[in-house]
Structures are given as C-alpha cells and as structure tokens.
Amino acid sequence: MLTTAENQLMTRVGPGTPMGNLLRQYWVPALLSSEIEADGPARKVKLLGEDLVAFRVTSGSVGMVVPHCPHRGASLHFGRNEHEGLTCVYHGWKFDVNGTCVDMPNEPEDSQFKDKVTVASYPCKERNGMIWTYMGLRADPPPLPTFEWNMSPDNPPIIWRNFRACNWMQALEGDIDTSHINYLHRSLNAKDLSTVPGRGMSSAASLQDLARKDGAPRLEIEDMPFGVMYSAMRRMGDGIDYHRIHPFLFPFHTMIGGGLDKNGDLTAFNGKVWVPVDDEHTLVLEYHFRPGKPWTDQERQQMMEARNPWGFEDDRGEPGGGWKSKANAGNQYFWDYEVQREKLYFGVLSNPLQDSAVQESMGAIYDRSNEHLGTADAMIIRVRRRLIEAARALAEDGSIPPGVDEPEVYAIRPVGALLPEGADWLNETMGRRDVLDQIDLAR
Numbered sequence: 001m002l003t004t005a006e007n008q009l010m011t012r013v014g015p016g017t018p019m020g021n022l023l024r025q026y027w028v029p030a031l032l033s034s035e036i037e038a039d040g041p042a043r044k045v046k047l048l049g050e051d052l053v054a055f056r057v058t059s060g061s062v063g064m065v066v067p068h069c070p071h072r073g074a075s076l077h078f079g080r081n082e083h084e085g086l087t088c089v090y091h092g093w094k095f096d097v098n099g100t101c102v103d104m105p106n107e108p109e110d111s112q113f114k115d116k117v118t119v120a121s122y123p124c125k126e127r128n129g130m131i132w133t134y135m136g137l138r139a140d141p142p143p144l145p146t147f148e149w150n151m152s153p154d155n156p157p158i159i160w161r162n163f164r165a166c167n168w169m170q171a172l173e174g175d176i177d178t179s180h181i182n183y184l185h186r187s188l189n190a191k192d193l194s195t196v197p198g199r200g201m202s203s204a205a206s207l208q209d210l211a212r213k214d215g216a217p218r219l220e221i222e223d224m225p226f227g228v229m230y231s232a233m234r235r236m237g238d239g240i241d242y243h244r245i246h247p248f249l250f251p252f253h254t255m256i257g258g259g260l261d262k263n264g265d266l267t268a269f270n271g272k273v274w275v276p277v278d279d280e281h282t283l284v285l286e287y288h289f290r291p292g293k294p295w296t297d298q299e300r301q302q303m304m305e306a307r308n309p310w311g312f313e314d315d316r317g318e319p320g321g322g323w324k325s326k327a328n329a330g331n332q333y334f335w336d337y338e339v340q341r342e343k344l345y346f347g348v349l350s351n352p353l354q355d356s357a358v359q360e361s362m363g364a365i366y367d368r369s370n371e372h373l374g375t376a377d378a379m380i381i382r383v384r385r386r387l388i389e390a391a392r393a394l395a396e397d398g399s400i401p402p403g404v405d406e407p408e409v410y411a412i413r414p415v416g417a418l419l420p421e422g423a424d425w426l427n428e429t430m431g432r433r434d435v436l437d438q439i440d441l442a443r
C-alpha cells in the first residue's frame with residue numbers, strides 16, 4: 001500500500017508536479033509516424049496533462065505546439081498545413097515546426113511584430129515509425145533511448161496503441177504483475193499441461209502454458225541501471241525452473257516474453273510504453289518485435305485482429321482518437337458470463353481488453369492506501385518505490401533520474417528461460433538480455 005500522499009505524488013503528471021517533472025526528463029512517444037502526413041491535417045494530442053497540436057510540414061519534419069494561436073487563441077488544429085508551416089485560419093498567422101511566426105499577413109508589410117511572436121513548442125524526433133517529443137527544460141535534449149525495436153528499420157515491429165481510462169501507473173502495474181496471467185488471462189480449455197518440455201518452447205502461447213503450470217511464482221527483484229528487473233520463477237518439476245525475467249525501464253517502459261523455439265531461436269517479445277495522457281487516461285503503445293525474422297503482412301494483420309477483436313471507435317480527431325476500443329466500460333467490454341462459465345476464466349475477449357476491464361474497474365485513480373499487497377506484488381512495490389524516490393531526488397537536489405543520459409541501458413530484451421533448479425538466473429541469462437552489440441548505433 002501507499003500513503004495517500006505517496007499515491008498522489010506517484011499518479012499526478014501535470015506541469016509542476018514531482019512526477020510530472022520526472023517524466024519530463026525523458027522523451028515521450030507521442031504519435032505513430034503514420035498518424036500525421038505531410039501537409040495533412042494537424043492532430044490534437046494530449047500528453048502529461050498538456051493539450052498539444054502535432055503537424056507534419058511539407059518537407060516531413062514534425063512540429064508539436066500548444067493549441068492556442070498566440071494572436072487571439074483560436075485552435076491551431078484547424079490550421080492550414082502547407083508550404084512548411086501551420087497557418088491559423090482566423091487571421092492567417094503562420095508558424096513553423098519550431099513555433100517561430102513566419103507570416104503575419106493581417107499586419108502592415110513593414111511591421112516587425114511578427115519577429116516578436118512565437119507559439120510554444122516542443123522538439124520532436126522520429127525513428128522507425130515513432131514520433132517522440134521532449135517536454136523538459138533542457139535546451140539541448142538528451143538522446144533518444146536505444147531501444148532495439150526502435151532502431152531496426154529492416155525489421156520494423158508491429159505497433160499499435162490502446163487507450164485506458166485510468167491512471168498510467170494503474171495500467172503499468174498490470175504489466176509487472178506476473179501472477180495475474182494465471183487467472184485473468186486463463187483459458188479454461190487450455191491443453192493438458194501435465195507434461196513439461198525439458199527444453200525449448202515453441203511459441204508465445206507455450207510460454208504462457210508453462211507459466212500457468214505454477215500459479216504462485218516466486219519473485220526475485222534486482223535494481224538495474226535502467227530501472228528494475230524481476231525473475232518470476234515457477235517450478236516445473238524434474239529439477240527444472242521456468243524463469244520469466246522482465247524489466248521495468250524508467251520512466252514508463254515494460255517488456256514481456258522472449259523465449260526460445262525448439263531450434264533454440266528467439267521468439268517474439270513485446271513491450272509497452274505507458275504514456276500518460278493526463279492523470280486519468282493512458283495511451284498504451286504496444287510493440288511486438290521478433291529478432292532476426294521480420295513479420296509478414298499476414299502476421300501483422302492477424303496480430304492486430306487478435307489484440308482487439310471488436311475493433312476501434314471512429315477517430316473523431318480527439319487525443320487518442322482511433323485507439324479507443326468499441327469494447328469499453330459503457331458496454332461492460334462485451335463481458336459474457338456464458339463464456340466465463342465455459343471457456344475463459346474472465347469472459348471478456350482478448351488480453352488487452354481483459355486488462356482494461358479490471359484496471360478501469362478500480363476507478364480512474366485507485367486509493368492505494370486500501371490495498372493488501374502480498375509477496376506476489378513485490379515487483380510492483382519496488383517499482384513504485386524507485387519512481388517515488390527518483391521524483392523526490394529530482395525535486396530535492398536535481399538528481400538526474402536513471403537512463404536520461406544513458407541511452408544504451410535501454411538495449412535489452414526480456415527473457416524466458418528454463419534453468420536447472422537453483423541456477424544463478426541473473427548471470428545465466430545475461431547474454432540473452434543485453435543486445436547493445438547487436439544494434440547499429442549509426443541509425
């Protein structure tokens with residue numbers, strides 16, 4: 001549990017809050033590259049409680065500005081996006097991607113007023129299908145984190161987003177909560193799990209099958225340069241332990257999966273970025289990456305359909321528009337008790353929607369002073385502690401939090417491994433976790 005004050009500190013992300021200041025030390029994934037086109041309509045964005053407008057100019061650069069035109073406040077999201085800038089439709093003031101006013105046609109030609117006006121903007125960088133923005137105070141922002149999935153143009157990840165009507169930490173905590181997969185995501189028709197493969201795992205599905213053999217995993221937690229990592233160890237019998245070794249990376253990244261197939265080749269893993277829209281809403285950026293084996297178009301399509309069989313509501317241009325599931329709290333996520341009785345432990349279809357339903361059911365910001373945490377919650381406890389400590393240290397003496405100036409610490413993978421009982425999991429799996437030497441840093 002947390003005290004009410006700690007809960008408040010951890011969950012509030014707006015400008016000037018301790019956690020908001022911490023998050024603003026880092027680059028924030030704002031949009032998929034495909035969501036804005038050159039000279040196309042600008043898009044409303046909301047990040048860390050701040051309303052913004054994103055646009056891509058003629059030459060391809062991306063701008064991220066506050067919505068209100070500095071003239072008399074009309075929203076720039078209605079702007080004309082053409083000839084390297086976004087023009088307010090009210091009186092024609094035009095701004096480039098840096099927020100500089102480059103035209104003020106309703107003032108006399110010899111007026112210098114234009115040179116005195118800017119619209120507040122945040123720098124953007126784009127890499128491998130993702131647009132990142134930096135909302136912090138540094139004039140010279142830190143480097144982008146060296147994520148393998150974000151630096152592999154020859155093997156682009158499958159990326160999609162989903163929207164959660166709850167606080168970012170409430171959603172993130174679901175991804176570092178290994179024991180829930182044995183319950184929330186269980187299929188009642190799972191094949192007989194009485195035999196354990198001595199080595200090798202053929203797919204992500206079989207990873208889950210292995211995990212389901214032991215519903216009370218033993219957690220070991222390690223502080224790491226990027227944040228925190230756990231091994232959830234499940235007893236398989238015959239002297240074999242199954243370790244799921246998953247990281248939390250400052251300030252809002254998680255990764256899951258990473259097994260080996262029968263041939264010893266790596267299977268896919270996925271990761272998520274829990275991007276706070278504001279205190280009560282979260283955009284979950286989810287990527288699926290398969291090292292050394294690019295996804296086929298058919299696999300991409302199958303994945304998208306499996307992750308949300310109900311599809312998304314129409315994009316009405318609001319922040320996160322296009323990523324709100326048709327299954328939501330208003331229709332109980334199409335929860336079906338017959339399915340719950342016969343087929344699924346929880347009768348909502350698909351893992352992300354099962355997660356959404358339980359996380360949103362806690363309320364937008366759960367009062368964590370009411371919790372009763374057990375040993376299964378050890379990773380959640382440690383991650384909260386690290387985030388709160390980092391936010392306090394930044395506020396008290398300006399301590400730079402983990403990873404901000406160390407992009408290379410993000411070059412890791414999660415690992416699923418079958419190891420002999422009592423093995424030193426941290427050292428045994430190091431070679432599979434650390435991938436810095438496999439990334440082309442020149443990209």
Ligand code: FES
Binds near residue numbers: 074
């Ligand atoms: S309000 Fe934008 S140009 Fe006047």
Ligand SMILES: [Fe+2]
Binds near residue numbers: 174184351355
């Ligand atoms: Fe889940």
